[in-house]
Amino acid sequence: MLEQISSVFLEEANELLDNLEEQLLILEETPTEMETIGAVFRAMHTIKGSSAMFGFNAISEFTHEVESAMDQVRNGIVPVTNELIDLMLKARDHIRFMLEAGQEITPEITQTSQTLILAFKTYVATNGGLPSEDAPVSAEPSAPAKPAKPAEPASTYRIKFRPSKKILQNGTRPELLVKELSEMGTATVVAFYDSLPQLSKLNAEECYFSWDVILTTQKSENDIKDVFIFLDPDSSFTVEKVELNPDENHRIGEILIDRNDISKNEIDSVMQEHKQLGQILIEKQLVSNQQIKSALAEQQHFKAINNDNLPSGASSAQSSIRVSSEKLDSLVDLIGELVTFNARLEQLAIEKDLPVLKNLSEQSNRLAVSLRDTSLEIRMLPIGTLFTRFRRTVRDLSEQLGKQVDLVIEGAETELDKTVVDKLNDPLLHLIRNSVDHGIELPVERIAYKKPPKGTVTLSAKHQAGAVVIEIADDGNGLDKEAIRKKGIEKKLISENDNLSDSEIFHLIFQPGFSTAKQVSSISGRGVGMDVVKKDVLSLGGSISIESQPKKGTRFILKIPLTLAIIDGMLTQIGSTKYIIPVNTISECLFFESSGKKSSDSLFPHALVHGKDVPCIDLRKFFKTPEPNSQKKELVTINSQDGLTGIIVDKILGSHQTVIKPLGKLYQNCTGISNSTILGDGSVALILDVYKLADLIISKEAGKK
Template identity: 40%
Template sequence: MSGFDDMGAEIFRQEASELLQSIEKGLMDLEATPGDTELINSIFRSMHTIKGSGAMFGFTELSQFVHEFETAFDDLRNGRAVVSKELIGLSLQACDQIGKLMDAAENTESDNQRILASLRQLMNPDVDHAEPDVPTEAVADPVEQPEQTLSGDVTTVIRFWLGVDALRLGSNPALLIEELRAFGDTKVRALDDRIPTLGDLDPTDCLAGWEVEVAANLSDDDIDMVFLFVRDEMDLTVERRGAKPAAIDVVAPVHEAKTPVVEQPAAKPAPAKPQAAAAPSAGETMRVATERLDELMDRVGELVIAEARLNALTGASSDPAMMSVAEDIQRLIAGLRDATMSMRMVPIGSILGRFRRLMRDLSTSLNKPLEFVTVGEDTELDKTVIELLADPLVHILRNSVDHGLETPEERLASGKPESGTIELGARYSGAEVLITVRDDGRGLNAQKIREKAISKGLMTEKDDLSDSEIYRMIFQPGFSTVDKVTELSGRGVGMDVVMRTIASLRGEIDLASELGQGTTLTLRLPLTLAIIDGMLIDVGGERYTIPLAAVEECVELPAVHAVGNGGSSYLNIRGELVPFLRLRHLFEIDSAPPDFQKVVVVSSAGGRVGLVVDRIIGNFQTVIKQLSQFHADLKFFSGATILSDGTVALILDATQLVALGRDVELRARREVAA
């Protein structure tokens, strides 16, 4: 396969993957609303698009399979079949098979025939399906002919001119004509009235037109399906002969500004020169490689650092002209930064479709009827966060169904509806996004978790922990309260993976549960991983950055705590005891501290802790630079940033520091209890 063909095949795989997700979503929606004809038509159009693109780029087996798939689905469009759970299940299996065919998987023929035979048997149970009816020219046959197109009294005459770039973009007029042949006897005539003289001719332009006379009364939907890929860039007229009265239909393109409608001419027009491409409309999109977006974000980050250095130089200067230029640059960089970050933002709904399929399969395999509800699908997150979030959510949802929801018998016995409910929601909260998974199942049993934690040596019988602290034991590596290991759970790996992944995203996990009522797990995630607001602090002459989203407040360190042994002590902040850590001791700084130290109170899912610092410098835009593999084992630091004077400041990991404060507090409790 040539480089151009390889590129075309890769583009097809990307677009087909998106269409498959659309089909799966449509199937799940159709199962809930079986009478929605618009959903059926939308699914059918997506199938047809995959089939046509597959044939164009050489995926013949895939195209043939999808042809049979859409033929079965066409019975739904024409009212010859009804939506059922079995049909949705088989259709989802067909989607999985299309994915395998896209990846050129081997030994797929038997699975193809098994799925298609099951579909045919389901749609037409009274017909013998021992010999699969696969047409020889399956790729050329777009749809089964609807009843309204079988009239021999009406002839449809279609005249079309493709866009000038059609051949360069891979369109094949012969395939379009072959699809029209499937509707009936056909006569084809080339139209050369738009071909210019030889001196003006570009051999790569598509300038010829075609007149196709079909002995059938084709509907507008039939024609739309044939020209689905090229409709935006073509001129198309339709004439129906033999109808009473005779009618000529002008089928308007979607973008009229691009492709003006050509009425059927009375005489040949003068040769037309290729039209210049119109400017893209506001709603159009284009594909950009992820690497290019990452590179652009890196460049913007460098600009933010350079801007900070310029501001520092400007502050030391009294030149009004320099200050004016610095302000303009600051405004332009802020706009560029916001625009670049917005390009990286992706709605969380882009990954919710796969979870609906997962929940349906889990419900069937575990025999636990459930309703899966999604809220806030338009909430946007950085694309990197979205990509890394998929696996943790799979673990959480599996646990919700396997451990959280009771069996139908148990639910009925406890007075609950037979069908459980699991809700996956997302919403903004300041500079964070909260992703919540909530179920109405049995809830967490604090006593059972406590006993398991004691048996594993994670705590002692003397430890007096709150229920919320006990619940967090489920995130410990290898921890599980399940006695029997199943295919879905029981090895204590899933929630450990969740904790480590969310921590790597600088996120936090909140967990709440009520025995017999259900469990709510909340992921707190930053909007972006590239640029954040940070608080710059000084400890022992070195500067560090704390993510501003983790900072609750700043207070003066009381004189009674000015000197200490470096361990954790407590501050009374509005009647609540808050442990604090001395960063000087943590970072092994021997010099004498200043007379007046500050305490920065930071919080995470595990609680909150005060960090004793020498000085608070201020708030700044912080460009995050990842630490190298040589520094992967460093605790308490999540990255680094470059300051306005070119020096490097490490970024403190609030989650790790809060966990350290909690551990010190637990050790102190144990010493007191002993």
């Protein structure tokens, strides 16, 4: 049980550290934003308290020093600078390292902790701050360490503060007295300004305000009265302990009676009228608008106190639980088996031709589809959870290289399967590092090219035809086409006589060991990485393309399927072999009709679709199917990024829920095939890589031009 609780702590601490990094990078851009400063402080405060509770004392002691520095930032004593952000990021990384080390704190970890603590103390001292022992950290509710003694029970008080008009002339600031009261516990403050005159008659030396304060605190009544110890004789205040049970929900009438604003008989007499109580009381002039306003504030105060006293999660109608990704993967695997079983049941119902069995099969199919969709929705994550990790990468790299780079994120709300998101981390990381290192120029060079000194790397995502399109774009130098071509000839990847398009030349950078860098750095230049990027993207069933313009920048475009588990497919047949086409890529299905346009290659005919010429690929010829040709061919048109293309098959059989099964290593490099699936009769159908087939068609068309 203890191990399970500790694992929850570690998971939440790592989540806090991820959010902390994001907040620190935001704070670097807006160093005076108090909300962000408060968020950073609360994260450190929570980590400190939680780590102490679970016995991670080294983390708690280290975080306490960091929290002390942030508390002085929060109080406006110490400023936020790049130096402080650097220290906070190092502290964040060190805390994560200590979390991974667990209870095994080595001398090296202790030494690093002491070095960083000294750096924080030095920063605070040199920036006008106080030593940590003289600047106690403000207490905030979170996961605190074990208290030394039980807390005193809290009481609720009504405080009515009526300052005189002349109070300002005595040097007293009444708003500071109200602030001091509110800091003694949980307070609801109601300000009244009914006596405020018109602007032309206003005297700046007179006070026209008064306050009611509902305060729930562990302080005594005498402590509250001490706030007003130096109040002038013309001002007045009352402190009254609330006798109502704060754990109950009280009506406005009960509160007004308890406040002696009205009698019970008067309340009973007006309750017979079918209007809101407050409206009736004001109309009959039994209470003032000010009294109603204060009573409503007290009612809301009790509600807030009640919600705070409820167990965690009880005050909210919406709740959530943590589920490990392994359990979600297991659930999707089981649903995949259920889908396969349902396909066998449907096949059996057709063979036996029994109405009862057909009804059961249809009902089972509806349940399987609903369960599949729900399970896949659970696994969907906004891709922004991945994108935000790269802010730190861009910041650190740009500082290391002496460049100025901004990371712009677009489409962070686009959702993608968690498994896909996890596998995208490495390829995206490498592409972003390349954009910063190879793409963005030094500030001096950018100014010479009449560009702003700060470069921009844009990371965007959007849904398109059942897939997610991710773009990594920079406004840098662009790819050197001639240098890539020369390197390709030097490595004998191409010959001097080859007539290649720009896209084909650019794709040479995905060859293993390919690099045009003149010198090797700690970041890049060894020709390792881009080949792995392409391999990782293809393993996801996706594709990658490049667009680049000299001195304007480079754009890498990744097309990634939404999920790797279960899809809706269109079952087709060529000869005796069955193929699956993902439904979300299909525009329409129809009979093939030749457009009459002649093609030099019979593999790539043209079809007539609603009066338009559509380039196609004949899969029978592409896969060299030996069986006799069918008399009529059918066409499936595909929505690709480059326009409408067609896939010609012998027969379209109908829709099919497809559980994706990966191919073995022997078949992974088969062009036009991405994965496989098991049909209801136990046979195997191949899932077509429609984007790759579309690229072949577009390349053929471009070659003709």
